[in-house]
Amino acid sequence: xxxxxxxxxxxxxxxxxxxxxxxxxxxxxxxxxxxxxxxxxxxxxxxxxxxxxxxxxxxxxxxxxxxxxxxxxxxxxxxxxxxxxxxxxxxxxxxxxxxxxxxxxxxxxxxxxxxxxxxxxxxxxxxxxxxxxxxxxxxxxxxxxxxxxxxxxxxxxxxxxxxxxxxxxxxxxxxxxxxxxxxxxxxxxxxxxxxxxxxxxxxxxxxxxxxxxxxxxxxxxxxxxxxxxxxxxxxxxxxxxxxxxxxxxxxxxxxxxxxxxxxxxxxxxxxxxxxxxxxxxxxxxxxxxxxxxxxxxxxxxxxxxxxxxxxxxxxxxxxxxxxxxxxx
Amino acid sequence: xxxxxxxxxxxxxxxxxxxxxxxxxxxxxxxxxxxxxxxxxxxxxxxxxxxxxxxxxxxxxxxxxxxxxxxxxxxxxxxxxxxxxxxxxxxxxxxxxxxxxxxxxxxxxxxxxxxxxxxxxxxxxxxxxxxxxxxxxxxxxxxxxxxxxxxxxxxxxxxxxxxxxxxxxxxxxxxxxxxxxxxxxxxxxxxxxxxxxxxxxxxxxxxxxxxxxxxxxxxxxxxxxxxxxxxxxxxxxxxxxxxxxxxxxxxxxxxxxxxxxxxxxxxxxxxxxxxxxxxxxxxxxxxxxxxxxxxxxxxxxxxxxxxxxxxxxxxxxxxxxxxxxxxxxxxxxxxxxxxxxxxxxxxxxxxxxxxxxxxxxxxxxxxxxxxxxxxxxxxxxxxxxxxxxxxxxxxxxxxxxxxxxxxxxxxxxxxxxxxxxxxxxxxxxxxxxxxxxxxxxxxxxxxxxxxxxxxxxxxxxxxxxxxxxxxxxxxxxxxxxxxxxxxxxxxxxxxxxxxxxxxxxxxxxxxxxxxxxxxxxxxx
Numbered sequence: 001x002x003x004x005x006x007x008x009x010x011x012x013x014x015x016x017x018x019x020x021x022x023x024x025x026x027x028x029x030x031x032x033x034x035x036x037x038x039x040x041x042x043x044x045x046x047x048x049x050x051x052x053x054x055x056x057x058x059x060x061x062x063x064x065x066x067x068x069x070x071x072x073x074x075x076x077x078x079x080x081x082x083x084x085x086x087x088x089x090x091x092x093x094x095x096x097x098x099x100x101x102x103x104x105x106x107x108x109x110x111x112x113x114x115x116x117x118x119x120x121x122x123x124x125x126x127x128x129x130x131x132x133x134x135x136x137x138x139x140x141x142x143x144x145x146x147x148x149x150x151x152x153x154x155x156x157x158x159x160x161x162x163x164x165x166x167x168x169x170x171x172x173x174x175x176x177x178x179x180x181x182x183x184x185x186x187x188x189x190x191x192x193x194x195x196x197x198x199x200x201x202x203x204x205x206x207x208x209x210x211x212x213x214x215x216x217x218x219x220x221x222x223x224x225x226x227x228x229x230x231x232x233x234x235x236x237x238x239x240x241x242x243x244x245x246x247x248x249x250x251x252x253x254x255x256x257x258x259x260x261x262x263x264x265x266x267x268x269x270x271x272x273x274x275x276x277x278x279x280x281x282x283x284x285x286x287x288x289x290x291x292x293x294x295x296x297x298x299x300x301x302x303x304x305x306x307x308x309x310x311x312x313x314x315x316x317x318x319x320x321x322x323x324x325x326x327x328x
Numbered sequence: 329x330x331x332x333x334x335x336x337x338x339x340x341x342x343x344x345x346x347x348x349x350x351x352x353x354x355x356x357x358x359x360x361x362x363x364x365x366x367x368x369x370x371x372x373x374x375x376x377x378x379x380x381x382x383x384x385x386x387x388x389x390x391x392x393x394x395x396x397x398x399x400x401x402x403x404x405x406x407x408x409x410x411x412x413x414x415x416x417x418x419x420x421x422x423x424x425x426x427x428x429x430x431x432x433x434x435x436x437x438x439x440x441x442x443x444x445x446x447x448x449x450x451x452x453x454x455x456x457x458x459x460x461x462x463x464x465x466x467x468x469x470x471x472x473x474x475x476x477x478x479x480x481x482x483x484x485x486x487x488x489x490x491x492x493x494x495x496x497x498x499x500x501x502x503x504x505x506x507x508x509x510x511x512x513x514x515x516x517x518x519x520x521x522x523x524x525x526x527x528x529x530x531x532x533x534x535x536x537x538x539x540x541x542x543x544x545x546x547x548x549x550x551x552x553x554x555x556x557x558x559x560x561x562x563x564x565x566x567x568x569x570x571x572x573x574x575x576x577x578x579x580x581x582x583x584x585x586x587x588x589x590x591x592x593x594x595x596x597x598x599x600x601x602x603x604x605x606x607x608x609x610x611x612x613x614x615x616x617x618x619x620x621x622x623x624x625x626x627x628x629x630x631x632x633x634x635x636x637x638x639x640x641x642x643x644x645x646x647x648x649x650x651x652x653x654x655x656x657x658x659x660x661x662x663x664x665x666x667x668x669x670x671x672x673x674x675x676x677x678x679x680x681x682x683x684x685x686x687x688x689x690x691x692x693x694x695x696x697x698x699x700x701x702x703x704x705x706x707x708x709x710x711x712x713x714x715x716x717x718x719x720x721x722x723x724x725x726x727x728x729x730x731x732x733x734x735x736x737x738x739x740x741x742x743x744x745x746x747x748x749x750x751x752x753x754x755x756x757x758x759x760x761x762x763x764x765x766x767x768x769x770x771x772x773x774x775x776x777x778x779x780x781x782x783x784x785x786x787x788x789x790x791x792x793x794x795x796x797x798x799x800x801x802x803x804x805x806x807x808x809x810x811x812x813x814x815x816x817x818x819x820x821x822x823x824x825x826x827x828x829x830x831x832x833x834x835x836x837x838x839x840x841x842x843x844x845x846x847x848x849x850x851x852x
Contacts, residue, residue, distance in 0.1 A: 197690050198682030205679055208668035215626070215658055215666055216732070217649035217683035226688075275670045 018324065025269045028324050029284040032317065036291045044298055054177050056290055058170065058245060061179045062087075064286035065238040066257050067264035068190050069231040071282045074265055075194075076207040076224065077274030078125060078132035080231045082117055082140035083261065087239030087254035089113045089147050094240055095159040095249040103162060111236045117143055118232025119225065126224030136228075147251055159249050169244025179241060186234075190279045203227065207274025263314050264289050267321065288317070332395055334359050334512045335380070335411070335481050340389030341536075342375050347749075349375040351536040353389070355514070357481060362503060362513045364523045364544070367533035368556050368613075368812070370777065373516055376533065377483055380514075381413045382406035394480075410480030414487060416615075418466040420458040426469065427454045435476050443472035448498035464491050471499060475506070482506060483514045488522060489615065500526055518613045520549050520816055534558050553812050581640050583740060583771045584625075584656070589634035591620040596795040597634070602740065602773055607766045609786035609803075610775040611811050617795035618775050622744050625773070626658030627651035649683060657733040661745035661775075666729040669718035673709065674700050676717050677732045703735035708757060723754030730761065741765065741772045747781065759784045779808045779815075793817040 020027070041048045066083050073080045090110040097106040117139050124135040171178040194200040202223050205213045210220060235254075242254055262272075268285030270277025292313060296306045335357040342350040350372045357363045367373050379386045382400035391398055393409050400406045406413075420429045430437055437454070444452050447468050458466065467487070474482055484503065488496040504526055506513050517523055523530065524544055532540045532555040540555040542548055582601035589598045595617035602608050612618045623629045625636065627645030636643045638654045645651045648658065657680075660666050667676055677700045681687060704711060707727040713719035717728060726746060733741055743762070747755045762772050762785050774785055782789050782803065789806045791799045791814040799814045814820060 192690075196693065197688060199688040201675055201678070201682045201691070202688070204671055205668045205675070208670050209664075212666050212668055213679065213683070215628070215648050215660065216679040217647075217652040218679075219647060219649060219683075219685075222685055275668065 025321075026280060026284065028321060029268065029281060029288070032321075033284055033288050033291065036288060036295060040291065040295050040298070043295075047298070050175055054172055054175060056287070056294065058177045058179055060286050060290040061177070061183045062238050062242045062245065062254070063257055063260055063264060063290060064283050065183065065186065065234055065241070066254070066261035067268070067282045067286050068187070068279055069234050070261045070265040071268070071270045071277060071279050072190070072194070072203060072227060073132065073231055074207075074262075074270050074272055075203045075274060075277055076227060077272075078224075078227075079262065079272070080121065080136050080228065080235075081133065081258060082121060082136040082143060083231065083235035083238075084255040084258035085140040085143040085147070086114045086117050086232050086235040087242060087257070088250075088252065089117075089143055090236035090239035091243035091253050092147060092159075092249050092251065093150070094165070095161060095243055096154040096157060098162050099157050099160050103164075106162075107240075110240065111233065113143060113146070114232045114236030114239075115229060118229035121232065122225030122228035123221075125228060126221035144251070151251065161243060161247050161249075165240055165244030166247065167244070169241055170247075179245075182237075182241060186237075187279065187283060194279055199223070199226065204275055207276075209275075260289050261286075263318075266318055267314065269321065289314075331359055333357055333392070334394060335514075336392040336395075337376075337380060338390050340376060340379055340391070341387050342372075342379060342384070343387050348536055350379070350386075352538070353533060353536060354538045355380070355531050356541070357512045357514060359512055360507050360510050361528040362507045362515055362526050364527040364530035365514055365516045365533070366523075366530050366552060366556065368779075371533040371556070372536040373533055374485070375536075377413060377485060377514075377516065380406070381411055381483060383413075407477070407479075411483065412474045412477065412479035412481070413483040414467075414470045414474050414485065416486045416489065418458075418463065419470055420461075420466060420473075422459040423457065425455050425457050426452070426461075429458060430454070430473065433473065435473050439478075440472055440476040443475045443502075444469065446498075447472055447502055448495055464495055467491060468495055468499065471502075475502070479511070481512045481514060483516075485516045486518070486615070487515070488517070488519070518616075518816060520552075520818065524549070532556055549813075549816075549818060553809060553816070553818075557808055557812055582637075583639065584773070585635075585637040585640075586621075586625070587635040587637065589621070589624060589636065590632050591617070591624050591629065592632055594795055595620040595624070595631075598792070598795070598797050599634075600790050600797060600800065602771050604739075604771050605766050605769045606787050607762055607772040607774055607785050609782045609789040609806075610773060610792060611779065611782060611789055611815050612775070612792040613815050614777075616792050616815075618744075618792055620795075621792070622658060622742055622773075622775065625651065625656060625742055627656075628658070652680065652683070652738070655739035656742060657736070657738040657740070658742045659729050659733065659744065659746055661748045663722065663725045663729060666732075667717050667725060670716055673704070673711060673714035673717060673720070673728055676728050677703055677735050680732060680736045699735045703731040706734055707731045707761060721751075723750035726750050726758070727754065730758070734761075734765070739770050741770070743772060743774045745775055745777050748777065755781075779811045782806050782811060791815055 037048060066087065069080050069083045090113065093113070094106055094110040097109050101109070120139050121136050124130040125132050168178050168182060194203065202213065202218055206218065206220065206223055214220065239254055243249060246253065264285035265277070265282045266272060267288060268277070268281030268283070270282060292310065296310055299306070301309070333356045335355070337356070338354040340350055340353040341348065353372060353376050355365065355376065365373055365376070375384070378384045380391065380400070382402045382405050385401065391400065393411070398409050400409055400411070420426070421432070424432070427437070430440055441454070449465060449468060461469070468491070471484070471487065487499060491499060500522065503513050503515065507528070515523070515527055524546070527544045530542050530544055530552060531538055532542065532552055534556055539558065542551055542555070583604045584602040587599050590596055598617070598621060600608070610618055610621070620629065624631045627648040627650050630646060636645070638656070643654050651658070668679070678696050681696065682691070707730060709727045709731060710720070710724050717725060720728070730741070730746065747758055759781070762774065766772055776782060783806065786803050786806070788803060789801045789811065790797055791801070791811065793815060794817065798817060799820055801810065801814070
């Protein structure tokens with residue numbers, strides 16, 4: 001395998017392109033994104049304008065942050081299905097508590113279930129070795145149940161969307177979505193964490209070979225607990241952003257984002273088996289999914305056909321991308 | 329000797345890629361005999377057994393059963409041909425009860441029950457789930473299941489290894505009688521005492537070839553050791569070490585002291601010291617407790633008794649991080665165990681740096697780079713394919729596992745067979761590196777399955793057999809015959825006198841008496 005890198009004879013063009021793409025996995029993703037936008041423009045000339053771009057970005061951001069949670073957990077070979085519930089809980093609690101409470105108190109109350117669920121997930125997966133799929137599914141169901149109980153207690157007081165969150169979620173400054181104020185630093189932080197911190201290194205290493213990390217002195221439960229708490233807190237923040245965007249608190253607010261967030265991470269090149277991937281790809285994956293949704297919406301198909309097509313495209317894109325990037 | 333062999337295999341060869349596991353092995357088993365199959369680690373015993381029973385196909389060779397050429401392509405075909413193995417690992421499916429396990433292989437129940445009683449287990453309930461049955465009993469059940477179908481040739485791989493004395497005795501008795509009834513048994517064991525009590529003849533393998541078939545008579549141990557070692561019988565002299573290679577003067581207090589260490593049933597009462605500036609070798613046959621010893625020292629498993637002292641302080645390790653903090657780092661022989669294969673050389677070497685919670689923050693990239701680069705230079709790792717460790721050659725991967733701890737400046741390396749399966753050049757570099765490490769006042773515990781490495785690397789050798797330290801040699805005395813004898817649990821008495829090995833006849837009486845008198849570790 002290592003000899004191919006030094007063989008001097010000319011390589012066919014196809015292979016050269018393939019190797020180029022394999023070395024820079026972002027390129028094919030960006031090309032795919034551009035192709036989708038072009039198709040959209042051809043089908044509906046004039047749709048791609050400043051407003052459309054701002055709108056797409058606004059809807060892609062919550063998905064991209066949740067997909068960040070998936071990326072990090074998937075790097076360790078895990079998955080976090082509770083992020084939808086966590087985001088919904090923080091959004092719902094924020095919207096109902098802000099009516100009677102100081103914003104800081106409401107924020108603290110909104111983030112509490114996020115930290116708690118993250119902690120339980122982390123301990124379950126890291127200490128008791130429950131499979132992440134089951135663990136996070138379980139806490140997700142429990143969280144939904146708690147939210148339903150909670151809803152009865154606040155039914156009289158009503159709900160309100162804080163102005164700040166509405167500004168952050170939907171507002172534009174000079175045509176640029178305000179949500180980017182939150183997202184850009186957050187994304188930079190995640191990318192930096194994954195590539196330049198000890199914790200990020202450990203996520204990759206644990207997902208690649210847990211035994212090896214143990215022999216190097218890594219304590220698995222610490223890494224996993226920290227990871228699921230971080231994932232949950234990010235999901236909680238996404239919930240607050242999302243309620244500012246959707247402006248209608250409900251008990252299943254962010255649930256529909258959970259599986260697309262997994263898809264965005266996978267399309268972005270993160271391996272569900274762990275050890276491989278990164279956040280920049282995930283961001284583009286989230287953009288691709290958002291553009292794809294718009295594309296399918298304007299095709300004016302029946303809902304069923306649209307979903308079938310969506311599923312097929314996701315499968316096709318993932319398979320094609322893996323074929324391009326993997327050199328095996 | 330006049331009857332035709334039940335099983336006659338000749339010219340059996342098996343290659344794994346470029347590596348020849350078997351080159352020219354032959355084995356001929358007569359009706360009514362118990363035949364020992366012997367050889368040092370990696371000589372090809374298990375490969376031959378797997379080929380005979382149809383678990384893997386051979387690349388070449390001819391196998392005759394009762395004089396007919398048979399092509400055994402699967403374990404089921406092996407069964408039909410009358411060849412039945414009992415492997416070291418229990419083969420009953422854990423979640424089924426014994427009866428269902430019997431049905432799975434079509435084993436008749438009544439003969440099975442009779443054999444189980446015969447083998448010394450009167451009260452077995454065949455409705456018990458296999459998972460709930462103790463390991464020793466499971467092995468006996470495996471044997472009974474094999475006996476119940478009355479195979480012509482029974483292959484027993486280390487049959488008595490996990491058995492308490494009373495069961496082992498019954499098993500040996502039954503095996504013996506199996507021979508009397510005209511069938512044959514192929515018996516693989518590391519225990520000379522069992523072999524001399526049980527077997528009629530022995531076939532000795534070395535480097536994938538059959539190098540001799542001997543009758544088991546008193547004193548034949550020497551002959552067998554000689555065959556297993558081959559021509560390297562002349563006492564090799566230790567090359568004088570240059571001043572730089574010499575061990576640093578040992579301080580009064582040992583770096584590492586192991587006292588009466590016990591791990592389950594595998595390791596009993598092991599004590600030794602390791603000094604600063606020393607490379608101490610560990611020599612043992614497969615499965616004599618060395619894995620447990622290293623795992624306990626590395627903090628991977630907790631010992632069930634005894635003490636480990638580091639720099640005179642008692643140490644209790646509950647996680648490898650504890651051992652690493654005490655300056656003990658484990659380098660496993662299996663590279664897949666130590667490396668994150670999809671990550672870069674740099675990340676793999678730097679892995680221990682990030683392990684502790686306080687080092688989870690931003691990485692000082694320049695500092696890290698300097699440490700990694702100097703470790704890479706020191707081990708001369710070929711970094712052309714450093715993006716992913718899995719693209720490196722095996723030797724370079726092994727170097728990465730060691731480089732990690734060189735970069736971390738670890739005081740004591742626990743190297744478990746670090747040269748397994750790598751090329752000669754890289755081996756030399758690793759030997760040199762370990763000597764250098766010791767020259768800098770650090771210490772190395774070095775298990776090796778290749779006896780010739782001992783003289784190249786070690787200052788002292790600890791020999792383990794049956795979970796006990798049976799001998800500790802200074803390197804000057806540790807020539808291969810002496811080590812091989814000790815590793816098989818034979819007493820040291822004749823070790824200085826190479827003449828015995830060169831001329832087995834003159835010594836037969838003496839060594840027979842010495843092997844009859846209790847060999848250490850021979851009684852399970």
